[in-house]
Amino acid sequence: MGARLLPRTLPELFSYSLAIEREATKRYTELERFLRAIGVEHIADEFERLGREEREQYEVIALGTSGRELPELAGWELSWHFAAQAAEAHAPCSTRQAIAMALSLERRTQAFYNDVAEHARNDAVRAFAAEMANDEQRHVLRLEILL
Template structure:
C-alpha cells in the first residue's frame, strides 16, 4: 500500500469515504439483483446491510465537513487488495446462496475493513490520524460483532466454508 496513506489525513479520509460508499453501492446493487431474482429473504437482508453501510458512509463524511479531500481516480486508491476492503467480490455471491453464506460474506468484508483501519492506526505517526483510524476501527469492530451475532442466531453448524450450490442446468 501507498505509505502516504499512513501519514496524510485527507488521503486517509478520501479512502474511508470511498470505502464506505462503494460498500453501500455494492450491497444495494446485490439487494436489487436478489429482488429481481425473487429471493426476498436475501433481498431484505442485503437491503438492511446496505442501509447500515450507507449510514456509516454518512458518519465518515461528517468527519470531512469543510475539508477538501483529494480527488482520486478509481485506480489511484491504495487498497490492500484489488478493491476497497468492504466491497465483497462479485464472485463471492450466487443466486442460490443461503442466509448463512450471505452473512459469512458480510462478516468477511467487515473483518477486512477492521483490518484496514487497524493497520493505519498501527502504522501512522500522526496522532490525529491515529485517533481517527482507531475510531473507525472501533465502529467496524462493532459491525463484526453484530454480524457474528446474526450468524450465531441462525445456529448454523458449518460456518467456515462457502459451499456454493452446483449450477442449474435444465437442458
C-alpha cells in the first residue's frame, strides 16, 4: 500500500479542507434526515447543528481563499477519506449506526489533520491543520456523548 501524500502548502491544505468540509456537510444532512424520519428529533437536532458547523467552516475557508487559485485535487488524493466512507455509504439501520458513521467520518478527518500537523514542514500548514484537528476533536466528543 502506498504512502498517503500530505499537503505541503496552505493552498493545498485549503483544497483538501474544502473537499472534506463539503462532504461532511452533505453526510450530516443525510444522517439528519434519516434520524428525523425515524423520530429521533433530539439527535437529529444535534446532527443539524454539526452539519451547520461543517457548512460554516466550509464557507469561512471558501471566503478566505476567494480570489486565490487553489490546486485541484485528483480523485485519488482523498481516496483514504472517501473510500472508507463509501464502504459506509449505505443508509444506517439504527440511531446508533448513524452516530457511529458520523463518528467514523470525524475520526478519519481528525487523523488526517493530526497527521498533517505532525509531519508538514511548513509552520503555517502545521498550525492550520492543528486548529482543524482541534475542531474535529470537539465534534468527536459530542458524538461520543450521543453513543
